[in-house]
Amino acid sequence: MESHIANMLKKERHAYILKQINLHNKVLSSSLSIQLQVSEDTVRRDLFELAEAGEIIKVHGGALSRSYHFPAQQSVVYAREAKMEIARKAVGLIKKGMTVLTEAGTTMMEMVRLIPASLEATFFTVSPLIALELAERPLLSVNLLGGQVDMSSQICIGEKMIRELSQIQVDLCFLGANAIDSRQGLTEIDWRVVQVKKSMIDASSRLVVLTIAEKLNSAHRMQVCKPQRIDHLITELKPADKKLSAYKKHMTVI
Amino acid sequence: MESHIANMLKKERHAYILKQINLHNKVLSSSLSIQLQVSEDTVRRDLFELAEAGEIIKVHGGALSRSYHFPAQQSVVYAREAKMEIARKAVGLIKKGMTVLTEAGTTMMEMVRLIPASLEATFFTVSPLIALELAERPLLSVNLLGGQVDMSSQICIGEKMIRELSQIQVDLCFLGANAIDSRQGLTEIDWRVVQVKKSMIDASSRLVVLTIAEKLNSAHRMQVCKPQRIDHLITELKPADKKLSAYKKHMTVI
DNA sequence: AATAATCTTGCATAAACCCGCAAAAACAAA
DNA sequence: TTTGTTTTTGCGGGTTTATGCAAGATTATT
Numbered sequence: 001m002e003s004h005i006a007n008m009l010k011k012e013r014h015a016y017i018l019k020q021i022n023l024h025n026k027v028l029s030s031s032l033s034i035q036l037q038v039s040e041d042t043v044r045r046d047l048f049e050l051a052e053a054g055e056i057i058k059v060h061g062g063a064l065s066r067s068y069h070f071p072a073q074q075s076v077v078y079a080r081e082a083k084m085e086i087a088r089k090a091v092g093l094i095k096k097g098m099t100v101l102t103e104a105g106t107t108m109m110e111m112v113r114l115i116p117a118s119l120e121a122t123f124f125t126v127s128p129l130i131a132l133e134l135a136e137r138p139l140l141s142v143n144l145l146g147g148q149v150d151m152s153s154q155i156c157i158g159e160k161m162i163r164e165l166s167q168i169q170v171d172l173c174f175l176g177a178n179a180i181d182s183r184q185g186l187t188e189i190d191w192r193v194v195q196v197k198k199s200m201i202d203a204s205s206r207l208v209v210l211t212i213a214e215k216l217n218s219a220h221r222m223q224v225c226k227p228q229r230i231d232h233l234i235t236e237l238k239p240a241d242k243k244l245s246a247y248k249k250h251m252t253v254i
Numbered sequence: 255m256e257s258h259i260a261n262m263l264k265k266e267r268h269a270y271i272l273k274q275i276n277l278h279n280k281v282l283s284s285s286l287s288i289q290l291q292v293s294e295d296t297v298r299r300d301l302f303e304l305a306e307a308g309e310i311i312k313v314h315g316g317a318l319s320r321s322y323h324f325p326a327q328q329s330v331v332y333a334r335e336a337k338m339e340i341a342r343k344a345v346g347l348i349k350k351g352m353t354v355l356t357e358a359g360t361t362m363m364e365m366v367r368l369i370p371a372s373l374e375a376t377f378f379t380v381s382p383l384i385a386l387e388l389a390e391r392p393l394l395s396v397n398l399l400g401g402q403v404d405m406s407s408q409i410c411i412g413e414k415m416i417r418e419l420s421q422i423q424v425d426l427c428f429l430g431a432n433a434i435d436s437r438q439g440l441t442e443i444d445w446r447v448v449q450v451k452k453s454m455i456d457a458s459s460r461l462v463v464l465t466i467a468e469k470l471n472s473a474h475r476m477q478v479c480k481p482q483r484i485d486h487l488i489t490e491l492k493p494a495d496k497k498l499s500a501y502k503k504h505m506t507v508i
Numbered sequence: 509a510a511t512a513a514t515c516t517t518g519c520a521t522a523a524a525c526c527c528g529c530a531a532a533a534a535c536a537a538a
Numbered sequence: 539t540t541t542g543t544t545t546t547t548g549c550g551g552g553t554t555t556a557t558g559c560a561a562g563a564t565t566a567t568t
């Protein structure tokens with residue numbers, strides 16, 4: 001990457017700057033000048049042009065992502081309709097007396113919200129938020145597996161957690177999918193999250209993957225598990241939908 | 255990870271301040287100065303600009319949310335004023351590089367929210383919510399101690415957690431008080447919570463108790479620790495207040 | 509009234525900015 | 539390639555902005 005940073009064209013610099021802003025929500029003229037190996041004036045001109053095109057917000061000292069203009073952060077869940085349909089199907093798999101292990105994510109939260117207060121079961125989870133929501137159901141026994149808290153995924157990770165996971169055995173494991181593909185299986189971006197998910201899978205008899213259809217047929221760098229290991233795949237689509245046919249060889253589609 | 259936290263741009267500070275105001279309904283120039291790592295003058299100028307833009311209401315010592323005067327959504331947290339004052343004092347005890355153990359509760363949450371993003375320290379906590387809030391600070395290492403999740407206290411409890419606590423040693427332990435008395439010390443209602451708090455105290459060199467003055471001179475059934483074991487007592491009162499004199503024999507009152 | 513905290517004002521400094529210009533680079537056509 | 543045209547870039551020098559500090563005024567608190 002660093003190699004073609006020297007002697008970049010204006011367009012390339014613009015692309016680079018936009019990428020940086022999307023990544024950090026902010027750039028400094030001074031550091032860009034060093035990163036791109038051009039003068040600060042040039043950077044300023046670049047920022048000015050991007051700002052004029054409405055791509056970024058220019059401020060004294062650098063520039064900010066446009067999202068700073070809409071300070072009211074949207075707490076709306078993306079594709080909630082779909083996620084609720086998934087949640088409805090998922091809850092149906094949980095029977096009285098079962099031991100269940102769950103991950104984090106908005107889909108999982110929708111599922112947990114649908115769990116009736118009358119359900120009697122044992123839950124393990126790596127997600128603080130999910131744990132708190134589960135704990136509101138009086139008949140559930142809720143166990144939160146501790147560890148280092150990861151900011152981006154909002155789950156607990158780390159060695160200790162993996163060691164703890166190796167000591168439990170559950171009936172059902174619910175995982176959300178960052179990306180799933182009928183050949184590459186479940187994949188993830190963050191190495192540390194992969195470690196945790198692998199351990200979760202090892203600790204469970206049956207594996208259930210929840211995902212919105214949008215994420216079907218996509219893959220990331222690191223593999224969490226092969227498609228054969230997945231027992232149930234739950235999406236908002238009808239099981240007969242042809243987008244799911246490729247998955248049916250390996251797993252039950254719900 | 256580079257921290258774009260120190261050396262914030264003006265716009266970023268403004269966004270941060272607005273977030274804080276929406277969260278607490280009120281900000282103090284003094285606290286903001288610490289959190290943002292800039293001089294009070296700069297904070298004052300920021301507040302002035304935001305006030306001029308009509309975003310907030312500037313008052314002596316800080317600023318208020320505009321919606322605060324119309325008591326539409328008030329009293330979400332009981333005695334928030336007092337708790338913020340306590341929080342402000344408590345944050346002062348945390349120094350760079352320390353290892354800190356915290357409990358749950360609204361006072362603790364106020365404290366955690368005031369922790370500057372620039373602080374470098376290691377935190378252990380038994381509270382899922384506190385853990386998530388802490389995790390937003392990039393320079394902190396946050397460890398959530400897992401276990402059964404107790405609905406009423408919203409903390410993790412149980413044998414496993416106590417065993418884990420026995421394996422760590424921290425500089426500072428922050429406990430909230432359900433009841434505190436100059437002779438009976440710290441007391442609690444729930445037996446299982448007592449077990450956890452006792453273990454937390456055993457794991458720490460210095461013990462800090464946070465409580466609103468209202469809870470002074472009250473006691474419950476089960477003792478958590480003797481008054482002598484408490485190193486610092488933090489309330490919203492001035493240290494010189496005569497309500498605190500009985501406690502001064504045993505502990506430092508802040 | 510006394511004390512402490514906070515505010516205002518003015519000033520100093522460093523960083524960031526703007527403007528114009530000339531060199532350099534990219535581009536297009538001969 | 540060479541030549542001419544256009545775009546892009548870096549730089550000098552003057553301007554503006556951001557920030558912290560100090561001293562005195564103002565406002566809370568006791």
